[in-house]
Amino acid sequence: MLNMSQKKPEKMIEDNGVRLDGRGPKDLRPIKIEVDVLSNADGSAYIEQGKNKILAAVYGPNEAHPKHLAIPDRALLRCRYHMAPFSVEERKSPAPSRREVELSKVITEALEPAVFVEYYPRTSIDTFIEVLQADGGTRCAAITVASLALADAGIPMRGLVAACAAGKVEGRLVLDLTDIEDKGGEADLPLAWMPNLNAITLLQMDGSLTTDEFEQVVNMAVEGCKQVYGLQKEALKAKYVAVKGEVEE
Amino acid sequence: MKSQIMIRVKRKRIAQLVSLGKRLDGRGPTDYREIQLEMGVVGRAEGSARVRLGKTEVMVGTKIELGEPFSDVPDQGVLTVNAELVPLASPTFEPGPPNEHSIELARVVDRGIRESKTIALEELCVEPGKKVFIVFIDVYVLNHDGNLIDASTLAALAALLNTKMSNYEVKEGEIELKPGYILLPVKNYPIAVTLAKINDNLIVDPWLEEEQVMDARITITTEKDGKICAVQKGGSGCFTTQQVLEAAKIAKEKAEELRKLLVKG
Numbered sequence: 327m328l329n330m331s332q333k334k335p336e337k338m339i340e341d342n343g344v345r346l347d348g349r350g351p352k353d354l355r356p357i358k359i360e361v362d363v364l365s366n367a368d369g370s371a372y373i374e375q376g377k378n379k380i381l382a383a384v385y386g387p388n389e390a391h392p393k394h395l396a397i398p399d400r401a402l403l404r405c406r407y408h409m410a411p412f413s414v415e416e417r418k419s420p421a422p423s424r425r426e427v428e429l430s431k432v433i434t435e436a437l438e439p440a441v442f443v444e445y446y447p448r449t450s451i452d453t454f455i456e457v458l459q460a461d462g463g464t465r466c467a468a469i470t471v472a473s474l475a476l477a478d479a480g481i482p483m484r485g486l487v488a489a490c491a492a493g494k495v496e497g498r499l500v501l502d503l504t505d506i507e508d509k510g511g512e513a514d515l516p517l518a519w520m521p522n523l524n525a526i527t528l529l530q531m532d533g534s535l536t537t538d539e540f541e542q543v544v545n546m547a548v549e550g551c552k553q554v555y556g557l558q559k560e561a562l563k564a565k566y567v568a569v570k571g572e573v574e575e
Numbered sequence: 576m577k578s579q580i581m582i583r584v585k586r587k588r589i590a591q592l593v594s595l596g597k598r599l600d601g602r603g604p605t606d607y608r609e610i611q612l613e614m615g616v617v618g619r620a621e622g623s624a625r626v627r628l629g630k631t632e633v634m635v636g637t638k639i640e641l642g643e644p645f646s647d648v649p650d651q652g653v654l655t656v657n658a659e660l661v662p663l664a665s666p667t668f669e670p671g672p673p674n675e676h677s678i679e680l681a682r683v684v685d686r687g688i689r690e691s692k693t694i695a696l697e698e699l700c701v702e703p704g705k706k707v708f709i710v711f712i713d714v715y716v717l718n719h720d721g722n723l724i725d726a727s728t729l730a731a732l733a734a735l736l737n738t739k740m741s742n743y744e745v746k747e748g749e750i751e752l753k754p755g756y757i758l759l760p761v762k763n764y765p766i767a768v769t770l771a772k773i774n775d776n777l778i779v780d781p782w783l784e785e786e787q788v789m790d791a792r793i794t795i796t797t798e799k800d801g802k803i804c805a806v807q808k809g810g811s812g813c814f815t816t817q818q819v820l821e822a823a824k825i826a827k828e829k830a831e832e833l834r835k836l837l838v839k840g
Contacts, residue, residue: 398579424678431675438811525813531806532690540803541820
């Protein structure tokens with residue numbers, strides 16, 4: 327077992343701005359993304375962001391079930407965010423919690439602006455997100471990976487959605503909070519960003535921030551999303567480079 | 576099917592008006608509907624309030640019970656918020672377990688109250704790790720005409736402000752009731768302000784017709800000192816950074832106005 331049950335330390339950020347995991351205030355955790363990892367799904371992707379490990383799979387567009395949910399002029403986009411019982415310190419019941427229901431809703435709404443849902447009336451596009459290991463910022467990593475799974479499924483999109491949180495810990499504004507920083511910090515603001523539209527598609531916050539801090543944290547999160555976006559593009563391209571290599575052989 | 580077509584027709588009209596700074600019901604972009612607030616409407620509840628926001632009507636009751644604390648905060652009381660979208664409130668509400676809409680509503684109300692530390696939960700501890708008071712806030716939507724989040728947050732805060740609990744004494748870990756009541760320790764006044772985005776215009780307090788056609792909404796909850804304690808974006812559209820910051824500014828101003836309804840009463 328990976329020992330993640332660190333007790334809250336006295337100090338989460340050193341005076342010189344170094345965080346518990348050695349990062350500076352504006353650093354992302356190391357991110358590893360892989361596209362097309364599951365054979366049954368129409369599209370899939372996997373992300374590791376720090377200790378987070380998340381899988382996403384897309385099925386669709388399919389005929390919508392149950393039928394009364396079909397929308398006459400567009401596709402029904404559904405996302406299910408779900409955490410594995412072993413993904414957190416204390417076993418999580420596999421039944422969807424209220425938190426997971428809310429996150430499923432906001433994640434769907436974060437991805438919907440990116441998808442040309444009007445191309446597939448009466449169908450459903452289902453995205454399943456499984457958090458295999460969680461360490462703070464899972465909803466953002468989930469959006470990042472789910473948007474790649476949608477792209478991998480060949481769903482027409484206006485662009486990718488990248489997500490990243492920023493917040494305030496021990497008086498400092500920091501990017502990409504871990505679980506300890508989120509729980510012990512003053513504020514956490516998850517944000518999803520669509521570079522192609524220059525727009526925010528998910529925004530939540532809890533904690534306490536002045537209006538000025540709020541502005542800075544939003545801008546910081548957007549900058550984080552831009553970095554994530556670069557990694558997303560690389561991962562998506564890598565898949566096709568691999569295919570090209572196979573063909574040339 | 577009928578409603579989908581109606582919504583498209585309405586959207587054109589509403590968007591056109593909003594772009595001119597007008598609204599279907601005659602309000603300006605940052606005007607709230609008329610707000611009526613009654614406190615202590617249900618005698619059986621420890622605290623209660625009814626808020627009418629235009630035709631939207633929400634009742635909130637609080638109950639206080641003894642229970643066990645969470646293991647990670649053994650010395651604090653527990654706050655629980657639940658929301659019921661009662662079927663009598665709208666043709667779109669169905670009986671049954673809470674759906675994503677009622678869960679989101681409850682969680683946004685909860686976030687505003689919890690993050691602003693409105694209830695002094697540390698004062699609700701009877702015996703650390705064993706016995707604490709649990710505050711149940713039950714949001715009951717009685718008529719849905721849009722902007723349930725703001726109406727529910729306001730009603731929840733009003734209900735907390737008149738929540739009375741039995742006076743008690745702790746003797747050797749046992750609770751002994753004493754005559755009289757004490758007020759629930761309420762320390763902050765979080766106010767949620769929701770703005771809808773239609774095309775590129777922001778409007779405060781969307782009513783049902785506006786909610787049906789909006790691109791997205793953003794709720795910003797501010798504390799009594801003007802700090803932001805909770806944010807929630809909803810709907811399948813998006814915002815620019817500028818729009819978010821503009822919304823935060825408007826929300827702070829409107830929250831101060833709404834807070835006066837409670838602080839004077």
